[in-house]
Amino acid sequence: MKITIIGAGPGGYETALEAAKKGIEVTLVSSGPVGGTCLNEGCIPTKALLRSAEVFETVKEAASYGVSAGEPSLDFAACMARKDAVVEQLRSGVEFLLKNKLITLLRGKASLLGGKSVKVALDEGGEVTVDSDYIIVATGSVSASLPIPGADLPGVITSKEMLSLEELPKSVCVIGAGVIGLEMASMLNSFGCSVSVLEYCPDILPRFDTDLAKRLKQILSKRGIKIETSAQVTSIEDTPEGLVTKYTRKEAECSVTAEKVLMAVGRRPNLASLELEEAGIAATPRGVVVDQYMQTSVPGIYAIGDITGGYMLAHVATFQGRRALNHILAGCPSEGPVDDIRLDVVPAAVFTRPEAACVGLTEDECKAGGIPVKVHKSFFRACGKAVAMGETDGFCKIVASEADGRILGCHLFGPHASDIIQEAAALITRGATVSDLQDTIHAHPTLTEVLLSAAGA
């Protein structure tokens, strides 16, 4: 069996490795470095820089832990060099794994020719056509922008450019208080940059639990990040004082002046140059249309990850790839399950300081869906490990069905929320109840006890 996979991000390369393990011959086409957005210009470089920001903050607070370290200073170039080294180390790891005799890595741009043929314009020059039994499209997404005057000014940048700046800007105006906007705002603030955030919706992180978003906004504001919600950005102008971002809020005309403007208003599926129409694949501007098996409107052609426009998360792309592969291995049935993966139970994390994370339904979603729920809440200030760490901001909220105690959602913010959420994801995936959680011994003292306390509340 032969599969062609277009795109070598966490959707494409993980699926290629998994397919090769099953003895399938894979042609993997990559138009950029392997690892995609996540490894090269997204999750990994951001987390590497956030770690520098965390160390800087911790050293500043050292005296409160009884450690004298003097006044720390930040070497931004060294932070960036460390970030590059982290990315390089992981990228070479992926390249090594892909040196598999069943995987042929083609570097170039792929387009669909119809049937199961893919044309690849090779980076080294020339063109090849690859024929296979199945195709998996995993070309990811690109940053979205706003159709406003000044959006294309040189100082208006995306997260990709932010991650490769040579100098730390003195001030940044972030448009969008979603995941990218807040992670960047938190990092820049820790580095000592003056940060303003403008969000169109009434709350930050519109897809998160509203209590969580409100408390996180208070904490980030206390740290000195200026956050304006219900702000409609109208234009950006280049002036001698810097970039002036104009916005309306409650009918008032307002503005923020900053050295750089970070556009963080979402991402859109990367449909360009694939020639989807040529292959007869249905797509909307929101992404390629797929069924429960990740199969497009053309049998045997699958789409996974950001290009399908759902949750734009690396781990979702990876698991969608597994679903597609499982469907192929099961002989492409037209109905019935092909695995036990719950693609609707998606843990997500925001790496601000403190972190926020969620999985499953929010209280508001349950209300809107007419599901009666009981909400169980606990606070990090009552968790021994959090107090010992000196990181007591945050809470844990478990949303459970009132009828049978089944856990439907978990919403956290506080230290290591991104790690703690995984336990809730496992519980929800396996249909566990609040009493199942209460009956599970949790090691003491650990941050995961915040879940156990919530279950008992």
Ligand code: NAD
């Ligand atoms: P997002 O959808 O999370 O947030 C975009 C924000 O911009 C929203 O809050 C939206 O209301 C706001 N917005 C939209 N138009 C606006 C306007 N005109 N003025 C002001 N605000 C406006 O998108 P993102 O933060 O750009 O991230 C893109 C994708 O990447 C998301 O799907 C995200 O989940 C993913 N991502 C994930 C992680 C992570 O898992 N930690 C990190 C970074 C990015």
